[in-house]
Amino acid sequence: MSILESVVIGAGQAGLSASYHLRRLGIDHVVLDANEKPGGAWQHRWDALTMVDVHGVAGLPGDTPPARTQERANRVVPATFAAYERAHDLPVIRPVTVREVADEQGILIARTDAGVWRTRTLVNATGTWTRPFLPHYPGMETFLGEQLHTVDYPGPEHFRGRRVMVVGGGASAVQFLGALAPVTDTLWATRRPPVWRTDEFTPKVGAAAVALVEKRVAQGLPPLSVVSVTGLLLRPQEREAERLGAYADRRPMFARIEPDGVRWADGGFEAVDVILWATGFRPAITHLAPLHLRSEHGGIRLDRDGRGTTAVADPRIQLVGYGPSASTIGANRAGRTAAKGVQRSLAALAERDFAVPVGTVA
Numbered sequence: 001m002s003i004l005e006s007v008v009i010g011a012g013q014a015g016l017s018a019s020y021h022l023r024r025l026g027i028d029h030v031v032l033d034a035n036e037k038p039g040g041a042w043q044h045r046w047d048a049l050t051m052v053d054v055h056g057v058a059g060l061p062g063d064t065p066p067a068r069t070q071e072r073a074n075r076v077v078p079a080t081f082a083a084y085e086r087a088h089d090l091p092v093i094r095p096v097t098v099r100e101v102a103d104e105q106g107i108l109i110a111r112t113d114a115g116v117w118r119t120r121t122l123v124n125a126t127g128t129w130t131r132p133f134l135p136h137y138p139g140m141e142t143f144l145g146e147q148l149h150t151v152d153y154p155g156p157e158h159f160r161g162r163r164v165m166v167v168g169g170g171a172s173a174v175q176f177l178g179a180l181a182p183v184t185d186t187l188w189a190t191r192r193p194p195v196w197r198t199d200e201f202t203p204k205v206g207a208a209a210v211a212l213v214e215k216r217v218a219q220g221l222p223p224l225s226v227v228s229v230t231g232l233l234l235r236p237q238e239r240e241a242e243r244l245g246a247y248a249d250r251r252p253m254f255a256r257i258e259p260d261g262v263r264w265a266d267g268g269f270e271a272v273d274v275i276l277w278a279t280g281f282r283p284a285i286t287h288l289a290p291l292h293l294r295s296e297h298g299g300i301r302l303d304r305d306g307r308g309t310t311a312v313a314d315p316r317i318q319l320v321g322y323g324p325s326a327s328t329i330g331a332n333r334a335g336r337t338a339a340k341g342v343q344r345s346l347a348a349l350a351e352r353d354f355a356v357p358v359g360t361v362a
Contacts, residue, residue, distance in 0.1 A: 004028055006342050007110055007119040009101075009287075011092050012040025013060065014321035015125035016081060017335025019090045020061045022123075025343055029119075032112060033094040034130075038085055039078025041129035048155035048179065049073045053237065058332055060084050098126075102290040108316060120349055121342045123318040124288060125331075128281035135279055138256040145260070149277045159184050159274060165262060167253075168278030169194045171232065174247070176278055178238030181246035187270060188250045189262075196232050213323050218305040220295025223283065223323035283322055293317060309338040316345050 006022060008015050011033035019031045037043060051057075051068050057077055059065035066080045085092055096114045101122060103109070110117040132149045140147070148154075150172050156179040166176050169190035180186050217223050234242055241247065254262035254270070261271040285293075285300070293300045293313045300319060301312040311317040318338035321331050 002118070003107060004030060004117065004119040005346055006121045006123060007032060007108070007117050008123040008125055009098050009110070010040070010125035010127060010321070011035070011038065011081070011085070011090075011094070012042075012125060012127055012321065012331070013058070013081075014127070014331035014335055015040070015123070016084060016090060017061055017332045018123045018125060018318070018320055018338045019092070019335075020088055021336045021339030022342060023088065023090065025339055027339070027342060027346070029091065029123075030117065031090060031092040032096040032098055032110065032117065033092055034097040036095045037078065038082035038092070039074075040081065041127055042077035042081075043074055044129065044151065045074045046153045046155045047072055047074065048157075051076050053175070061332055061335065062088075098287050100287050100290055108291075121316045121318070121345050123320060123338050123342065124285065124322070125320045126284040126287075127321045128283055131282045131284045131286075133280050133282050134277055137254070139263075140257045140275075142259050143257050143275065145273045145275065147275045147277065149279070150281075153276070156180050156183050159276075162273040163187070163271065164274045164276055165189060165270070165272040166276045166278060168280065169232075170278060170280060172280075173278035174232050174234070174238060176276060177246045178235075178241040181241035181244045186241075186246050187272065188246065189253050190250060191253050194232050194247075194250060196234075214305065214307050217299060217302050217323040218307075220297040220299045220301040222297075222299040285319075285322075288317070291317065299323075303341075308341070309334050310341045310345075315341070315348070318342060 005027045006029040008018050008022070008029060008031040011031050015031055019029065022029050035043065049072065050070050051066060051073050052070055054073050057065055063084055066076050096112050098110050098112045101108055101110050108119045108122050110119065129151065132151045134149055153176065159180055160183050163185045164180055165187045166173050166180070167189050169192060173188070177186055177188060213223055251264070255265045256263045261269055263269055291314055293311050295301050300322070302308050302319060302323065303310040303312055309318045309320055311319060318341045320334040320338045
């Protein structure tokens with residue numbers, strides 16, 4: 001089997017951006033996507049999520065962003081991605097699930113459920129959607145009601161007439177409460193008090209938040225989401241839930257889960273029918289474990305003090321949609337940075353391979 005110059009894993013916003021820039025640089029590559037259809041994680045979002053509800057989807061490189069309408073996001077964005085793949089003739093192969101990436105005599109080996117790809121460099125664009133984080137609480141296996149994570153959220157009508165405990169202090173929890181409070185009884189529990197934004201979210205504020213994420217990545221710490229450091233802001237569609245008091249009675253986390261509800265630390269009991277875990281995600285990077293990229297702190301250090309995409313432990317590896325680039329705007333920029341990183345790595349590998357050993361006659 002021939003050796004590719006690069007392999008991109010994942011065909012979401014970051015993967016498509018990287019592929020676009022790799023193609024422009026003339027770098028021979030393929031994009032391996034685990035989904036059966038275009039659209040990345042967007043195709044798995046709940047039907048009730050509209051383009052107005054999302055925080056915004058940046059246009060892919062050389063393209064315009066999809067309009068903010070009442071159309072379903074899980075239809076609009078996948079259609080946009082599919083058209084983009086066709087327009088730029090991107091070399092996407094699907095469905096292909098990458099099981100692991102290893103190094104064999106200086107060549108990166110991507111082992112998948114559809115065969116093996118050999119490559120000199122790698123761009124990892126697997127995001128977080130496939131790794132939902134579900135914390136463990138005593139007794140959760142005894143709960144007789146329904147437990148769902150964000151990845152399973154079916155829309156507000158599913159919960160009508162049922163008492164719902166929303167768990168989590170991020171943007172998803174706020175959005176769920178905004179959708180559910182007008183149609184059913186809700187409660188809210190978080191580990192820490194939520195941090196609300198009352199000032200305008202300016203580009204300067206956004207840059208400062210990204211810088212905090214970059215600092216963690218530069219130290220090799222597991223990245224936090226950008227939203228987690230910007231604070232929470234209620235949008236117009238969440239004001240009715242605010243009027244109903246959905247955000248006012250936030251409780252600290254319960255001590256345990258019982259068959260019919262949750263038990264608070266003070267001994268009080270709350271009966272609930274559903275626990276909706278809006279507890280976030282972790283980077284989907286377990287397939288990279290054989291490359292030993294993680295630092296002693298559990299994260300992957302990136303170059304340029306966390307602002308780049310190159311893994312410090314192995315410059316052949318680029319990570320996009322990781323840490324500070326885990327947004328559609330950040331993913332676009334990271335795609336270009338990663339393609340340049342691949343170009344540099346290929347040049348360094350070529351220089352090494354053609355170097356004349358000391359003491360030999362050229």
